[in-house]
Amino acid sequence: MKLKSAFSACLFFLIVLALFSCKNDQEESFGKFQLKFAHKVNGNELKCDTLVYTNAAGNQYMVNDIQYFISDIDLINNEGQAYRLKADGFAHYADTDIPSTLIWNVKDQIPSDNYKAIRFVFGFTPEHNISNQYPNQPESDMFWPESLGGGYHYMKLNGKWLKPGETIPTPFNFHLGIGQVYSGTKEAEIAKSSKWPCGSIITKSKNDVLGFVHNQFTVNLPVSFLITKDNTTSLELVMNVESWFETPNIWNHNTIGSSIMQNQQAQIWAKENGQDVFSISAK
């Protein structure tokens, strides 16, 4: 009788253990995630170093290279919960001149689930835009000078455009990052009246710079994908380059000029144009 009771107890214990372990398996199932970076113009793969594109303002232009950071990358599941990628740090650097940066095999173990979107910050939030955090090249080459606000370029997009009546293309540096409010400017008046259009943070002042403006923005891309146990799910993030130069602001190089690091108005236009620059798809 005692033996039978002991046997029943053991059986019960084993069943409970099995049930719990099954549940555990289900809850702790993980998969891998890969993000590929593609760059297109009007739906076709970007062709660098060749004067073959025309922007919405009618400027003939070429792109030579693009470097940029995305950070605080979240995968959003169908319940709206966010999984923050963190095993590789909080940001990823992509560079059209360095193919290895264009395929990101994320180190995180991603919970198996149905996901409905990916979200990231283009550039860095102020909390993460810390000078000298990247000691090594190529990331260190992206530093944004202290006198202009410090931290890092969100993006360098270098190219050339053809000025009217000229045959040699002129360089342009579409560089995005922290903006400055200079004393005596229209922006300074706006800042003083606390009506800065981007909810900016005026942090400190230096020389004739009244303050700095953080111009990063969040990109939210709906995309349905599944992370399954032990499998790698791959998505392709596409930068549609022409979108930087249209909607809502038509970008005319002839009027805006070659350089915009010290032109906060241009930074705002770029930020507004950047909202629909990215698209994503399963790959």
Added chain:
Amino acid sequence: MNLIPGIKRKSAWILLILFPFLMSCHKDTEVTPAFKPTLYTIQIPKFFPTKLNIPDDNPMTVEGIRLGRYLFYDGRLSGRTHPDSLMSCSSCHTQSSAFEPGINNTRFPGGKTFGLTGIATPHYALPLMNLVFNSNGYLWNGMIHSSNTKLGNTAYGIPALPQYNYKNLESLVWMAIAAPHEINGSIEKTVQLIGSDPMYPPMFKAAFGTSEINIDRISKAIAQFVRTLISSNSKFDKYLRGESSLTPEELMGYNLFTTEEGADCFHCHGGGGNPLFSTYLFYNNGKDTQFNDPRDRFSITQNPVDKGAYKAPSLRNIEFTAPYMHDGRFKNLDEVIDFYSEGVILTQYTSPLMHHAQNQGAQLTPTEKQQLKAFLKTLSDQQFITDTSFSKPSDLNWQK
């Protein structure tokens, strides 16, 4: 005859036969020590890169660096002994000029170098400093790079063997010995001559485990020494570390250096966020209208966009490294600043980062030029050019 008293003859013979084996076993296990050189760890200065370009097959050791220092300064690398025929790395790379020839070089007037047999070198020499932090290629065109699979050089009579590769600093040693515009020598003669000095075999043994001397070991030792040449104590470094301050003029110069609407030097030459003061990437900076140099960046990539492009050299110690540019066309900093202010030529090959080219340059005022120059001089590192651990060993008498 009883050879050993008290032991029978048969046993004695067995002992005699086994004795050498027993002794040899004893020697193998206890006498030969394992080769354990003293590993050398590079102390990374604050804000400097943590990624080091050190090949797996050439770890840095105290013994290897010591040997490399002697070889770096030994004129017998030329494979010749006549006083007029000595040439070493230090012949062109002099410490007082941040390990480049320098414009006041007595052997190479104006800093224009030529080889042992009088053939001009195609480009002006680059300084040797902080090279361990550069993974983007060595020489003006970046030919020496881990991705380069080329071996040997038929024009120099060098066979396609693994030790004659183009991958890292080690490669520059065999190239310097063999190149007609440098030592124009014979690797065999160099190896033989170095080996003939009784000083060296023990040093090779200490560095590599045996006293064998070959080009691979000579190259590795010199490369180890060159990787120790780190410059990180300029006035600007101390300013970054909060140990010193800059004058208002120097600060204004730094502001010009790091602003797009100023001189915009930093995109190619670094700054506070990249204290190497170079991206070590390649740019056509708008010096010319015709680009036919067979040794420009285009010669490596075959990408037309690289015509007339050269590596942006580090601006550290720039005060000591005149003349400037790959062809030494500018004799002083004023000429360089004038060029970037009003002498830049816009062509289809001009780098897109040279946006001031549309106005022939940054159009600096005389005051701004002085401010920029004042800042550039804060990059001078007196400690680097006088550090005795980088200097010629006092007991080496074969330098020229």
